[in-house]
Amino acid sequence: MKTRLFAWVFLLGLGPALATAQAPYREYDAMEDYMPHARGDLMLSGSYRHWSDPRSLDWRMAGDPDQNWKLNWKFMDPPFNGSVHGGHFALDRGEEVFTELNGKGRFAACLGARQGQLKGLRTRYPMYRADLRRVVGLEEVIEVCGAREGRELQNGSYDNSAVSLYVASKSAGLPMAVKVAEGPMKQAFERGRRLFHMRTGRSNLACSTCHTHRVGQQLRSVTVTTPYGDAAHFPVYRTRFQLQSLHLRFMECNLDSGTQPLRPGSRAYTDLEVFLSALTNGYPVSVPSERN
Amino acid sequence: MGLTRYKRWSIFCLACLALPAAAQGVPGDAAADPGVATMTLTPRVVVNSGRLEWEPFSRDLSPWPTLSHQDQRPTQKPRRVTLNGPLGGDPARGRELALRRDKGYCVVCHQLPGEQWPGTFGTSLIGYKLFRHSDQDVYQHIFDARVNNPNTAMPPYGSNLILNDQEIRDLVAYLQSLE
Numbered sequence: 001m002k003t004r005l006f007a008w009v010f011l012l013g014l015g016p017a018l019a020t021a022q023a024p025y026r027e028y029d030a031m032e033d034y035m036p037h038a039r040g041d042l043m044l045s046g047s048y049r050h051w052s053d054p055r056s057l058d059w060r061m062a063g064d065p066d067q068n069w070k071l072n073w074k075f076m077d078p079p080f081n082g083s084v085h086g087g088h089f090a091l092d093r094g095e096e097v098f099t100e101l102n103g104k105g106r107f108a109a110c111l112g113a114r115q116g117q118l119k120g121l122r123t124r125y126p127m128y129r130a131d132l133r134r135v136v137g138l139e140e141v142i143e144v145c146g147a148r149e150g151r152e153l154q155n156g157s158y159d160n161s162a163v164s165l166y167v168a169s170k171s172a173g174l175p176m177a178v179k180v181a182e183g184p185m186k187q188a189f190e191r192g193r194r195l196f197h198m199r200t201g202r203s204n205l206a207c208s209t210c211h212t213h214r215v216g217q218q219l220r221s222v223t224v225t226t227p228y229g230d231a232a233h234f235p236v237y238r239t240r241f242q243l244q245s246l247h248l249r250f251m252e253c254n255l256d257s258g259t260q261p262l263r264p265g266s267r268a269y270t271d272l273e274v275f276l277s278a279l280t281n282g283y284p285v286s287v288p289s290e291r292n
Numbered sequence: 293m294g295l296t297r298y299k300r301w302s303i304f305c306l307a308c309l310a311l312p313a314a315a316q317g318v319p320g321d322a323a324a325d326p327g328v329a330t331m332t333l334t335p336r337v338v339v340n341s342g343r344l345e346w347e348p349f350s351r352d353l354s355p356w357p358t359l360s361h362q363d364q365r366p367t368q369k370p371r372r373v374t375l376n377g378p379l380g381g382d383p384a385r386g387r388e389l390a391l392r393r394d395k396g397y398c399v400v401c402h403q404l405p406g407e408q409w410p411g412t413f414g415t416s417l418i419g420y421k422l423f424r425h426s427d428q429d430v431y432q433h434i435f436d437a438r439v440n441n442p443n444t445a446m447p448p449y450g451s452n453l454i455l456n457d458q459e460i461r462d463l464v465a466y467l468q469s470l471e
Contacts, residue, residue, distance in 0.1 A: 024357075025366035029443070093340060152342040156335055159342040191361075199367060201356045202454060203447035204438075210413075210445070218412045220400050242337035251323065251335060258447075260332055260353040264344070266321035268359045 028206060030197035036180050036189070036278035041228035045215040047072060048228065054284060055079060069216065069223035077233050077286035078172070087165065087237035087288030090158070094166030097159050101149045110145035111138075111167065118170035122285050123177045126274050128184040135188045137273050139164050139235075139245050140265045156264035161235035161243045168235075171285045176232055180278045192275025195268055196227070201259030207272075231273070231280040233289035240292060246273055319360035351394060356452065368451040370438040375431040379461055386466025389459055396455065396463060401445065405470065413445050420470040430464045 034040060041048035051057065051074045061067040062075035075081060101107040108116050112129070125138040132144065139155050142163050146153030153160040180189040197208040210219070211227045218224070234246040244252075247264035250272060254261035262269055318324050323333045323346070332349040357365045390398040391407070402417045403410035410416075432439060435450030449455040455463070 024364050025369060026357075027367050027442075146342070154342060154344045156337070157342050157344040158337050158339050161337075195359055198359065200359055202353055202452055204356075204367065204452060205445065205447070214413060214445070218410075220411055221409045242339065244337070248335055248337070254359070255332075255334060255349060255353070258353060258356070260318065260356065260358045261323045261334075262319075262321050262358060262360055263323050264335075267361050268321070272359070 027199040027204070028194060028197040030194050031208070031212065034193060034275075034279065036178070037281045038176075038229035038279065038283040040279060041226045044212065044228065045226040047215070047226055051229065052283075054286060069225055072225050072229055073291060074229075074286070076291055077289040081290065083290075085237050085239070085288070085290045086243065087290055090162045090165050090235070090237060090243045091169055091288050093159065094162035094164070094169075097151075097153075097163050098166050101146065101151055107145055107149055110148060111141055118167055120171050120174055122168040122171035123174050124179075126178065126185075126188075126270060126277055128188075135184055135270055135274060137247070137265070137270055138167065139247065140270065142167075143265070156245055156248050158243055161245045161248075164245065165235050165243070165287055168285055168287045172287055173284045175282050175284050176277060176280045178274065178277045178281055180274065185274060188271045188274040189278055191268075192271035192273070195272050196275055201254070201257060203258040205257045205259070207253070227276060228279045229283045231277045232283045233286045233291075235287075237288060237290040238292070239290060246276070317365075318354045319358060319362035321360050321362065322354070322358055324354050368448060370442070370448070371436045371451045372439050373432055373435050373450065375428045375461075375464075379427050379465060381458075381461035381463070381465025383462070383466040383469040385459075386462035386464070389455070389463055390466060395459065396449070398463075417467060417470060420467045422471070427464055427468065430467055431460055434460050434463055 033043065035043065039048055039052070047070045050061065050070045051072045054074055054077060057071055057075050057080050059075075059080075061071055062080070068075065098107070105116050108118060111121065112124070112127070113121055122138065125141070126135055128135050129141070132141075139160055142160050143153050143155045146160070146163075153163065178185070180186050197206050199206045199209070207227070210224045215224050215226050231246060234244070234249070236244055236249075238244045241252075245264065247269045250269050251261040251264070318331075323335070324331050325333055325346070328348040330348050330350065330352040331354040332352055333346040334349040336345040336347050338345055357363050357367055389395045390404060398404060398417065399407050399410055401411040401413035402415065405418050433446075434455070436448040437444045437446040438448060447454060450460060
């Protein structure tokens with residue numbers, strides 16, 4: 001008698017669980033031909049030829065409001081932009097926090113530094129970490145490793161992004177090299193590609209609605225730019241905001257386009273980070289940088 | 293033994309009943325707080341701090357699907373509608389809605405008379421009356437433009453409950469008045 005009752009309760013519970021296991025209706029028509037390299041932009045907007053070499057940007061285009069979007073805002077990166085801004089203060093703070101935590105070299109080792117060398121570390125993130133059993137971005141690892149040293153460094157917080165900026169500065173000028181050819185990273189890239197094309201939110205917009213075939217067009221005074229080569233300058237100092245990690249930028253994109261944002265470090269944002277970082281492969285890490 | 297098994301089963305079944313209920317709503321990794329009036333949160337970065345602070349966002353964006361992998365809520369399917377009865381729209385109210393950021397905000401993509409910095413995504417709406425579109429067609433396009441073009445960038449104002457019936461009528465009246 002009892003067993004039969006349990007069976008009924010079990011079946012009643014299983015019904016709705018199975019019903020929701022079906023994928024909900026979504027709208028996306030994901031483009032296939034993304035190249036995991038910044039020059040893939042030549043197939044999309046063609047602006048790559050204007051910003052492929054950060055050392056020789058055309059300063060006349062930088063000063064022209066109708067042309068400067070073609071530089072993908074790289075004129076606000078070093079070495080073109082030599083001004084001192086909030087990013088430099090964040091860099092100092094990042095060094096301070098990093099030195100405090102790395103007394104015995106454990107913090108750097110936890111971040112994935114080889115023989116304690118930070119050089120080149122930024123170019124390999126996001127990556128699959130077998131010890132954490134997931135694909136992680138640099139800021140997520142900084143939070144985990146900070147906690148191991150007894151320091152709270154929440155993903156997206158100033159100190160977290162400052163440490164990320166300091167680590168990135170040790171790879172400044174080195175080309176991004178995120179490997180997405182196989183395994184969990186390839187899966188994350190594919191999920192990110194689909195998310196990039198998936199419509200969400202109040203306005204039913206996907207990232208790709210604006211950032212593929214409408215690059216160069218205007219939304220009020222803002223000109224839409226290419227998704228290629230856009231992940232190398234994060235975390236970035238925003239003159240109207242503060243130090244901003246890539247995941248906080250995703251939150252701002254979501255809020256601006258009417259989608260409920262996710263928390264920094266969420267799986268979906270990490271997949272998008274993998275996708276956009278792979279589209280930046282070959283472009284040098286450019287920090288400390290600023291954007292308006 | 294019997295009691296242990298009973299407990300184990302009941303816990304399992306409570307979990308499978310609760311799972312779909314939780315899946316209906318806002319996903320767990322969304323930056324949302326039910327304790328806040330607008331639900332949606334926006335981050336605030338505090339200099340020299342390891343904590344990320346949160347503030348209420350000006351609008352509640354939680355009713356619509358997010359990017360989260362856990363989000364089980366469907367996108368609204370394209371919907372064909374019929375405009376019933378006389379239009380009864382007010383062009384002045386329509387213009388107000390066309391400029392409001394929380395309502396139409398048409399000017400972000402379209403050119404409107406008397407407005408600086410128009411967007412270039414959509415066609416210019418100056419002289420819209422001269423297209424001679426029927427009220428029904430304009431109403432449908434604002435309600436859900438995906439019926440006419442599945443790849444449109446235009447939000448489905450009616451299907452996504454951004455504008456109500458009267459507000460869309462006001463916008464139609466405004467557009468049909470543009471010479």
